[in-house]
Amino acid sequence: MLLRLDDVRRHFGGVHAVDGVSLEVEQGSIQGLIGPNGAGKTTLVNVITGYTRFQSGRAWLESDELSGLPAHRVAGLGIARTFQNIRLFKDLTALENVLIGMHVRRRDDTLAQLGTLPVFRGNEQELIKDAHALLETVGLPSSVGPRHAATLPYGDQRRLEIARALALRPRLLILDEPAAGMNPSEKQGMRELIERLNADGLTILLIDHDMRLVMGVCRRVAVLNFGKKIADGTPKEVSTDPTVIKAYLGTGGEREVRSAPGATGVDEEREVEQAAGSSRAAREPEKAILDVEDLTVSYGAIVAVRGVSFRVAAGEIVALIGANGAGKSTILNTLSGLIRPESGRATFDGLDLANAKASAIVKRGLVQVPEGREILARQTVMENLELATWARRDGATTRRRIEDVLKRFPILGERRDLSAGSLSGGEQQMLAIARGLLARPRLLLLDEPSLGLAPQMVDEVFRAIEEIHKDGTTILLVEQNALRALAIADRAYVIETGRILLSGSGDELLHNPAVRRAYLGG
Amino acid sequence: MDQQILNAIFIGSIYALFAVGYTLVFGILDILNLAHSAVFMLGAALTYSLVVTHGQPFWIGAVLGVAASALIGLVIEHVCLRPLRRRQAPPIAALISTIGLALVIVAAVEQGKSGSLFSWLWVDGANSVAFPPGTVPNPTWHIGDLTLEASKVLIIPISIALMLILGYVMRFTQVGRGLRAVAENPRAARLMGLDVDRMISLTLVISSALGGLAGILFGLALGDISPYIGRDNVEVRGLAVIVLGGMGSIPGAVIGGYLLGLIEILALVTFGSNARGGVAFAALFLMLVLRPQGLFGTRLRERI
Amino acid sequence: MDFFIQLLSDPIGFWNSHTLLISQIGINGVVATSMFLVLYSGQLSLAAPGFMAIGAYTSVLMELHWHTPVVLNVAVAVILAGIVGLLVGLPVLRLRGVFLAIATIGFIEALHLGVILNVPITGEGLGLQHEADPLGGVPIILVSLVAVVFVVWRLTKGRLGSAWSAIRQDEIAALSQGIHVARYKMIAFIASALIASYAGALEAHLNFFVDPGDSQYGVTRAVQVLTFAVLGGSGFVIGPVVGALIVTLLPYIFEGAGDYINIIAGIFLIAVIIFRPQGIVGRGGLAIVRPAWWPRSRVSAPSPG
Structure with a gap:
């Protein structure tokens, strides 16, 4: 064994980021480490490489003990790593x-x-x-x-x-999402590189969201969820493990996990083409409240969104789904005026979103509930809610609207005087949605509302979304939990590496194997 | 000794008033506005000129002095900060640009002599002047060993009232919640529909108005107005105050201000007048080493 | 203009009539190089005037009280500054960005107000008069400048320098390459203290007088030294020296400004940081950043190093 972890733990406050993980990496192998967003993969890497302290547990690189060593010593022992968000010496x-x-x-x-x-x-x-x-x-x-x-x-x-x-x-190379944000041909190149390095004798621990990559190159794959290792085995074993599928695709409410799309394994390529061909033009609404045309967005050298077009009509729930790093959040942030697009058009109710100020966009009624909730942790629940009425204040009715929202989310009423940071993840998500509602949206953008929530909370969040929709709010939903999202969506678009791969009604996509491919790889 | 404690409270009030504006900007922008001490001086100098050179009543001079300070706040934002923020320059850049503006302001006052370009602003060059007696009514009382001058004593309730008002605004009003939102998470604030640039302008206006007012009160009570009062009295002490209280914390700045006033007076009584400044900075240094987040600040952690 | 005309037409006369100015440029250049070292390793330390004070007072006091040879005095002063640098650096180098800047301001002000102006042996507010050997005057100062710049330049080229660059760019990534970040920061901090102390000793010997003013060993000086580095550009060793040269010569460059020179200086400083963030000597040739209101398409410039 080159690397051995024994019951490694790391908690942040009450969050069990890494919760008793044991793992062995064989000399000369490529070991995969996967898990949904927030599963604790990066924290585990940080613990191994000395960036975050061990709370308990131990680790060895061959006979060298790693626990308690500072990062530069770990590197000196021969563990090299890359970073999720590239940390080159830029200048x-x-x-x-x-x-x-x-x-x-x-x-x-x-x-x-x-x-x-x-x-x-x-x-x-x-x-x-x-x-x-x-x-x-x-x-x-x-x-x-x-x-x-x-x-x-x-x-x-x-x-x-x-x-x-x-x-x-290095004796061990840890790659933290080396293919994130890459297009398919770049990904292929990365895959070849990893295989070549391994062929030269280098042991690699590979963390990535792209299942096709991980499943393709690794001999063994470990899966983390909520800080715990839920599976460890060959790619084949792992990708058919029901707990893993559940962790990735989420649970479809009452739907059985077995019915996960593409489980039957038909000719997938052709189905993708069919789906893409048939549904796109046919079902795009004529009269749209949001109209996005050929939108391209870059961060410096990184093209995150490449020529995306879609529409949302009043009264719809539209979902954007796809793996992490596909560019979904970038699209939402562009619509909200936080990022300026490189080219293309986006209009909401006659407002040019590419050039409008973020505050003007909110005033017009396009409101985002961001990924990671971004509640104001240091302010109380009530303060968060009051501030949420900023864009569209209307005197005496403000208070009544807050009371209305609190009726919808009674748990927030109970916690109104607590600081928002002390709420649980689910409660924070409720607060974020409530805050979005108080801005009186006509179009509500929800970015990963179920991220990092326990299954029961996920149910509650989705129930809330459906209720809001029933009350007449149009919703554009970005979700990793594809099954849940498709179950409530009128229409959906599958995004991969910044492009729309296919689109169709929620039901159609739910049974389309290409969706599963976009998440779990081939 | 009682007199000394009174002095500590009085000078602490001025430190606190100055530092509250200083810390407000840091709390919201993570930037040290080094022009703040120049604004402090400008408030005092301009008020003095309006009263003495231009013959205005004190209250008009003071109001205009505060208004001009607030205006400088806008200049700081638009000239020194916003262009740098637009290209996400490192904080050191704002440090330098505000130093540059401070240099300009101090130099303009310094060159204010009769016949110069800036004679409308100031006519006493590098000299130190004081408001003539009777500018404001200044009854003096003696209670036991204590001497109470109205101009000094009044500073205490004025400062405390202003800080309470600011505290109230920050804590309980929509604007205050908005400012705190911008401080905590500008992205979330924008998503909630706040115009972040406008909130930052407002921050600098409030901060500079308080800084200018602190200068006016200082000049009135200490009878020392010169181009250098900012640099010599509050530039670095202001840093000490906001570090003691915790960078970015308003209550911290208030407590820090009084604490520094007290530390200095204690040092004065114990080690003599020269040790006064040194002890303050030793305290600053120790606080940063032992508890960099100060009394009321929160610790930040970088994500990897 | 006369100033520059004389420089070109009568260099020898210029040399003789501007000895003090040339010396001051040289000394400022040495201090600027000390500032360069800390910035190059990613540390916003403003401690230089404190170490200059240690250099000045130690060497002059030894001279006055023990009549020891000047070379020994300067050597002791420099070593003492290194020791103080270690003791100050141990607790403060954990701090980053403005927090480090403020802590070092605390250090220099505590030293300035608490020791220099407060301990009888330093002459307190009066400073120290001395008849000390002027250390050979201008030639020594200029040779020192060249030597210091050379040494620092070579240091930045080797393993040490690449570790400093890595730390400046990204401490977290530097750790992942096995660089002992705390140690290399300390090395830069101490080296910078040694150089500043040497500059302080030179200055004290140049002037036959140790001036205890704020513009000498207080925050004013710290800000001035920072200005050298930022104005000149902290990406290359020569940048801060050029900055020191320009700032020292500003009154001559903007001769027409007369008394208003500091106003021009302030505007100049703001303009450089906005339009030329990498400093006068820096990457990108003569490129400047066009502000948003500029009526052409924007070009981006490299961020300051």
């Missing part, structure tokens, strides 16, 4: 990034530098040659060497981060 060149990775094995050359002694130059040249070789290993041409890391395209930045990690000459 340094690609070559400098890799050279920094050689820090541990580089001879201290301070005196030589002062003397500028040519005797020591040999070592320096060797390092540079090594660095170029590493760039080549990860598939970057040497012309990338002198470029500043921040100016590289997104995929190249991911590769550069791996090259930098390899410069440590």
Whole structure:
């Protein structure tokens, strides 16, 4: 065994981020680590690599004990890692990034530098040659060497981060979502790279949301959910494990897990095409309250949304579903005026969303309940609610509207004077939705309302969403819990790597195997 | 000793009033507005000129002085902060741009001499001046060993009242909730329909008005108005105050202000006048080392 | 203009008539390089004037009281600053950003107000007069500047420098590459203290007088030194030196401004930070950031290093 974890725990306040995980990674293997968003994967990596302290449990890299070591010591022992949100040294060149990775094995050359002694130059040249070789290993041409890391395209930045990690000459490489935000061909390239590194003898712990990638390259896969390991086995075992499917696709209310889309395994490719062809044009509403056309959004070098078009008619529930990193939240944030699109149009009730101020958008009645709830933790529940009436204040009726909302969410009434930060996750989600309602939305954008909630809370949240919809609010719902979302949606769009893969009615998609593929891979 | 305690409360009031504005901006923007001490000075200098050079009654001078300070708040936001915020510059950039503005303000007052470009603003150059006696009625009482001058004593209730009002606004009004929302989570605030830029402008207006007023009260009570009163009296002490109380915390700034007043007077009594400043900064240093979040602040953690 | 005309037409006369100015530029350049070191390792420390004070007072006091040779005095002063740097650095280097800046301001003000102005041996508010050896004057100062810049430049090129760069860019990523972040920050902080202390000793010997004013060892000086670095650009060793040169020469550059020079200086500073965030010496050639109101398409400029 190269890496061995024994009952590792880490709690933050009351949240059991990592709750007694034991894991073994075999020398020379590619071990997968998957789990829904918020399952504790990154926390586990942070604990192993010394960024977060162990609360209890132990870990070894071969015979070296890792528990209690600071991050730089762990790296020195030979565990290299990449970061979910790429942490390159942005203003340094690609070559400098890799050279920094050689820090541990580089001879201290301070005196030589002062003397500028040519005797020591040999070592320096060797390092540079090594660095170029590493760039080549990860598939970057040497012309990338002198470029500043921040100016590289997104995929190249991911590769550069791996090259930098390899410069440590690690015994174990931990990749934290190396393929997040990549398009299919970039993902394929990443997959080949991982396989090539492994073939050269490197042991890899791979964390990713892209099941196709994980299932494709790993010999063994462990699954985390709510900080606990719920499965560990071959990709095949794991992907057919009912607990895993449930953790990923959610439960469809009364629906049986067995009926998960695509479980029968028909010719999927053709079905995708059919579904995509038949449903898109046919069911787009004529008269839309929200009209999005050819929307493209980038963060610097990263294109997060590529030419997305869709419409929402008044009175509908429309769902955007797709795996993490597909670009769903980016679409919502663009609609809310938090991000400006690179090109394309988005209009809501005649308002140009691409250029309007965020505050004007809310005033017009397009309101977002953001992912992660973003309640104001330091303010009380009541203060959160009162502030929510900011955009559309109407004097005396404000108080009545708050009372109405509290009737809908009685639990909030009971907690009205507590600080919002002290609420449980589910209660916070209720507060976030209540807050959205108080802005009197005509179109409510809900971003991952069930994220990180226990199943019972999920039921409650979805019940609330349906009630709100019955009262006449149009809803655009972004959800990872695809089954639940499709069950209540009139129509839905499946997003993958920034594009709309297919669309159709909720029912149609519910039985479409391509949906499962988008989540769990092939 | 009683007199000293009274002095501590009185000077503490001014520190607190100054620091409340300082900490308000830090709490909302995570930026140190180093022009704040220049605004403090400008409030005092402008009021003095309006009263003495332009012959206005004190209350008009004071009102205009506070209004001008508030206006400088808008200048700080639009010139020094907003362009940097737009491109997400590191906080050090705002540090420098506000230092630049402070330099401009102090230099303008410093060059205010009769015949210069800034004679309308100030005519006494680098000199220190005081309001002439009788600018405001200043009855003095003696109680036991205590000497109570109205101009000093009144500062205490005025400061406390203002801080209570600010505290009330921040705590119980919609605008206050909005400001706190911007401080805690600007993204959430925008999603709730708040115009964050406008809230930040408002923050700087309130902060600078309080800073200017603190300067006016200082000038009135201590009889020392010069281009350097900000730099010499509150620039660094203001930092000490907001660190003691916890960066960004308004109650912290109030308590910190009085605490610093007290520490300084204790140092004065115990070690003599020279030790006064040094002890304050030793306290600042120790607080940062032992408890960087101050008495009332909260600890922040970076996500990996 | 006369100033620059003389510089070009009569360099020797210029040299002789502006000795003090040239020396001051040299000393400011050395301090600026000390500031560069901390910024280069990602630390917003404003402690330089405190270490300058240690350099100045230690060397001059040794001279006055023990009549020891000047080289020894300066050496002791520099070593003492290093020790103080270690003791101050241990607790404060955990702090980041403005918190570190404020803590170091606390340090210099506590030293300035609490010790320099408060302990009889320092001459308190009067400062120290001395007849000390001027250390060879201008040539020594300029040689020192070149030497300090050279050493720091070479340090930034090696393993040490790449660790500092990594820390400046991203401490968390630096840890993942096995870099002992706390140790390398400390090395930079102490090295910067040594250099500042040396500059302080040079200055005290240049002026035959140790001036205890705020503009010498207080916050005013700290802000000035920070200005050197930010104005000149902290991405390259030479940047802060250029900043020191420009700030020191500002009254000559804007001769027409006369008494209003500080107003021009302030506006200049704001303009640089808004339009040229990387400083005068920096990446991107002569590019400037166009503000939002500029009537052409916006170009982005690199963020300051």
